[in-house]
Amino acid sequence: MATAYAPEREAVGEADAHQALRQDLAAAFPDAGPHDRAVRLKLFRRLHAHYVSYMAGPEDFAAIPRLNHDPAVSAIEDTWLAWEDAQVDAGELPVTGEEFKPWFLKTADQHTQPEFCRYLAEEATLDEIALFFMGEELVDSKFDDLMAMVQIGTQGHTKLTIAENYWDEMGEGNIEQVHTRMFEHSARYMRAHLESRGVDYSNLHFPEAYENAALLLQYGIHRHLNPRALGAMGVLEQSASPRFQAMVDGCRRLGVPEDVIDYQRIHVHVDADHGAEWFDGVFVPLVDRSPALLREISLGVLTRVRVANGYYARIWDAMKALR
Numbered sequence: 001m002a003t004a005y006a007p008e009r010e011a012v013g014e015a016d017a018h019q020a021l022r023q024d025l026a027a028a029f030p031d032a033g034p035h036d037r038a039v040r041l042k043l044f045r046r047l048h049a050h051y052v053s054y055m056a057g058p059e060d061f062a063a064i065p066r067l068n069h070d071p072a073v074s075a076i077e078d079t080w081l082a083w084e085d086a087q088v089d090a091g092e093l094p095v096t097g098e099e100f101k102p103w104f105l106k107t108a109d110q111h112t113q114p115e116f117c118r119y120l121a122e123e124a125t126l127d128e129i130a131l132f133f134m135g136e137e138l139v140d141s142k143f144d145d146l147m148a149m150v151q152i153g154t155q156g157h158t159k160l161t162i163a164e165n166y167w168d169e170m171g172e173g174n175i176e177q178v179h180t181r182m183f184e185h186s187a188r189y190m191r192a193h194l195e196s197r198g199v200d201y202s203n204l205h206f207p208e209a210y211e212n213a214a215l216l217l218q219y220g221i222h223r224h225l226n227p228r229a230l231g232a233m234g235v236l237e238q239s240a241s242p243r244f245q246a247m248v249d250g251c252r253r254l255g256v257p258e259d260v261i262d263y264q265r266i267h268v269h270v271d272a273d274h275g276a277e278w279f280d281g282v283f284v285p286l287v288d289r290s291p292a293l294l295r296e297i298s299l300g301v302l303t304r305v306r307v308a309n310g311y312y313a314r315i316w317d318a319m320k321a322l323r
Contacts, residue, residue, distance in 0.1 A: 017072075021072055021075060021076075024039050024042070024043060025043075025075065025076065025079045027039045027040075028040040028043050028079075028080075029079050029080060029082075029083035037206070037207055040207040040211075041205065041206060041207040041210065043076050043080075044207050044210035044211050044214055045205070045210050046072075046073070046076065047073065047076055047077065047080075047210070047214045047217075047218070048138070048210045048213055048214045048217070050065060050070070050073050051214060051217035051218065051221055052142070052217070053065055054067065054221055055142060055145050055217070055221070067221070067222075077218060077222075080218075081218075084303050084306075084307075085299065085303075087303075087306060088299060088302050088303065088306075092302065093295060093298045093299070093302070094287075094294065094298055095291065095294070096288075096294075097284075097287040097288035097294065100283065100287045100294065100297075100298070101279070103298070104234075104235070104238075104279070104283070104301060105238075107235065107301055107302065107305055108235045108238040108239045108275075108301075108305075109239070110305055110309070111235055111236075111238075111239040111304075111305045111308060111309065112239045112242045112243075113242070113243065113309070113312050114242070116243075116246075116312050116316055117242050117243055117245070117246035118246070119316070120132070120243070120246035120247055120249070120250045121245075121246040121249035121250050121253070122249075122250070122253070124250050124319060125254075125322070125323065126193060126254045126256070127193075127194065127197060127199055127322045128319035128320070128322055128323075129190070129247065129250050129251060129254065129256075129319075130190035130191075130193045130194050130199075130201075131194065131199070131201055131204065131315070131318060131319050131322060132247075132315060132319060133186060133187055133190040133191075133247075134187070134190065134191065134194070134201050134204055135204050135209055135311075135315045135318075137183070137187050138209055138210070138212070138213035139212060139213050139216060141180060141183065141184070141187075142180075142216075142217065143169065143179070143180065144166070144169040144170065144178070144179060144180050145220075146216055146217070146220040146229070146233065147162065147165055147166045147169050147233070148166055149220040149221070149229070150162060150220060150226060150229045150230055150233060151163060151166065152223070152226070153223070153226065154282075156285065157281045157285055158281060158282050158285050158286065160281065161277055161278065161280075161281025161282050162281075162282065164277070165237075165274050165277070165278070168270055168274070179263060179266075179267075182262055182263035182266070183263045185259070185260065185262075185263070186260050186261065186262075186263050186264070189256075189257075189260045190260075199322065203318050203321070204315070204318065206314055206318070208307075208310045208311040208313075208314040208315075209311055209314070209315065211307055211310070211311070212307050212308055212310075212311035215232065215303065215304060215307050216229065216232055216233065216236075216304075219232055219300060225296075225300075227286075227293055227296035227297045227300060228296055228297070228299055228300030228303070229300060230282055230283075230286070230297055230300065231296070231297040231298060231299065231300025231301040231304070232300040232301065232303065232304035233278070234275075234278045234279065234282060234283060234297075234301065235300075235301045235304050235305060236304060236308075237274040237275045237278050238275035238278070238279070239275070240267065240275075241267070241268050241269075241275070244264045244265075244267040244268045245268045247261065247264045248261050248264050248265050248268065251264070283297065
């Protein structure tokens with residue numbers, strides 16, 4: 001006998017789901033006090049999976065989610081974005097284009113992680129460096145797509161600067177030099193090393209890793225957050241070279257084959273160039289256009305630094321736990 005459709009049961013189920021989500025959001029992004037790390041991880045993993053699915057290739061077109069179609073995803077995004085903005089002291093933000101350059105350089109300098117870099121270069125074991133590579137994969141594996149997305153709607157020198165950076169990401173037309181392809185070569189080596197050593201790298205599943213990865217994806221996918229994406233990617237380009245140099249130094253100290261660290265070696269100089277180019281070609285044409293635009297770019301810078309610094313502190317703990 002067929003079961004009769006019971007809309008009242010469906011409504012109760014939806015109400016329960018909404019209540020559970022509200023409880024999760026309150027636990028993950030509290031107005032005050034510590035957050036629930038397990039719940040925060042669950043929500044960030046859901047967001048990250050959604051964003052990665054959204055950026056899937058054409059062969060997976062049927063599985064690509066519709067943007068803003070999932071009300072639960074939208075609720076997580078809105079709550080997270082508001083929570084992140086609440087972490088920023090508005091008094092720290094520059095209010096004129098003239099103030100932006102010294103503020104940006106000082107803020108980017110806080111993102112270079114000198115002690116962590118020294119550890120990578122001089123002390124980290126190969127297990128630890130390999131674990132760090134796996135954490136970086138969450139961001140770097142989609143970086144060329146993010147670079148393509150942030151140029152949408154830009155004009156003039158801004159578009160040309162981003163286009164030049166994207167051409168670098170594309171290996172200047174050489175498929176073997178495409179940066180994400182080179183990174184995957186590195187990641188395969190490091191993944192195989194961890195597996196051969198019996199190292200369980202599932203301990204990378206902590207909220208700071210997914211928050212760091214999801215931040216750039218959120219900024220890139222949502223067009224209204226484009227200024228924040230430009231700010232976040234600009235500070236990443238400005239500050240990444242010392243970490244890449246530290247990875248190269250640490251890998252050479254440990255005898256890692258040169259082809260495995262080609263990606264990192266190239267980025268020591270590429271990102272240094274990109275940082276200067278991004279400031280002059282992207283920021284300079286934009287920061288004087290309006291106070292609102294300057295504020296959005298600056299929020300992207302500050303939020304990326306805060307989120308990434310939390311990620312580096314947490315992954316460093318995970319690395320040292322392998323000893």
